[in-house]
Amino acid sequence: MKVIIGLPAFNEEKNIASTIAKLQKFSYTIVVCNDGSSDMTGTIAEKMGALVVNHQKNLGYGAGIRTLFTKAKELDADMLVTFDADGQHRVEDIENIIRPIETGEADIVIGSRFLNKTNDTNVPKYRKIGIKVITNVTNSSMNFKISDSQSGFRAYNKKVLKEVTPSEYGMGVSTEILIKANKSGFRFKEVPITILYEGETSTHNPVSHGVSVILSTMKFISIEHPLKFYGIPGMVFLAIGLFFIVWTIQAFTATRQIITNISLIGIGAIILGTMLTMTAILLYSLVNVVRERHSD
Template sequence: MTKIAIGLPSFNEEKNIASIILQLKKNYELILVCDDGSSDLTAAISEKMGAIVIKHKKNLGYGAAIRSLFLKAHELECDILVTFDSDGQHRVLDIETVVAPILKNDADIVIGSRFLGSIKGEIPSYRKFGMNTITNLVNANTEKKITDSQSGFRAYNKTVLEKIIPSESGMGVSTEILIKANKYKFRIIEVPITIHYEGDTSSQNALSHGTSVILSTMKFISIEHPLKFYGIPGIAFLVLGLFFIVWTLQEFTATGRIITNISLIATGSTIFGMILTMNSVLLYSLVSVVRERR
């Protein structure tokens, strides 16, 4: 029998956690709750209702909670881990839809996409813009066509739990997992889900939230694809620098004068291009050595 665990990353969710666990218990026996340093009764309520509770002494972030759920599911030798938000936005009945492709061995990771299903309520335009920007950035570097890279409603099979250990503590963990999954060539598909969205439920400021996710995404892209991330811009700046060097030399030959602005652009572009190119080679070598030693 397939061992399915439902993982709930939770922070101060005493108002929602009881009803969610009660609904989950009707169909799923193994419920994991990561209490990420809550100051309310989230952990106590979860334990009383029969969930396995992982406690963080202080609030470490969404990514840290996902990491703890991954490690616990792996420790319990689960066949599938479903990550499910604790704020009441997701429908329990959609779990069957998210799990189905893994049970059929059609996928290793399944994402419940808000943009393929229906949204009850209105997502603010700035959040839609941020989600699309991050998703496009992920797609450009994984060659996937994902519609919702930030969805927390996902299912992972046993192989993924063995191979991927999230390290990002913040919201960037969602893209970290996708970038690492692409490295292992895991099969990723999306299925439609219905989400109940009521206002901005994020505990972070929208700007800081979006910025942190984008920076995190760029960090993992640079680690996984250093030659592409640093090398291509480096070569572009070297070509630009060469163009302005030739221009500077032509002007000096024709007039005997050095045009300061042009020469400064030539020097700056060349130096910056060399730095980026060298960084790409050094980081690629370093990452290769680290991977060989694993």
């Protein structure tokens, strides 16, 4: 199989050479997406013998992954393995990531930090909490439950490269790919990996990363499942509103006085519930029309 190892990289001149050197023990093609780095990342990668695709300016992690998908398709790759350029991933885990696709067991393989109990204890607590929250949100819209939705160490087969096109520019691309691939019926498998956190190699702010990913995940869930995302809360608010309106009417019948707070809660809940329900119906109709036109 023609395997490409893809590295999204932004200002990784300290790590890129050692990462590529370790990867060169394999016979796979190494492609680096230099995402508008202001340092020597691109130059070093080229001198190390990697195929480098340069962005003129920094577009974000998601844009880097999209470029790697595009380049893998151009090179007619049978498989793309995405691998962090910051030194956190171990090359020793690549064979385990690749094997399920080689044997036809899966279309997408995810390297999970939480299947290896020893590695699990090494994950910083704040990261573990954030990843678990994001993973639970992602799992709410998927048929296959995963343990690590934010792992960047993955393998994709040719079918996935052809049918899934990432559009998210930020860190939310990891969940976007999972949601789109799940909708297309691709098979998933997780394998344990070990992450090296020495020296705090990650360049992403954990707070902005978490917020970005959660918002992105909610956006894709709302598009894929509008009736669930908007409709269920809408019905709940309508029920709450009706309850308080009935309470207001009963109180008025008994005392001939309107309890302002109760009536305002009822009116507000009904308005919000109606808006959410209408949004669910309109978005569901719009998404289906777009899908029908796209399929034609």
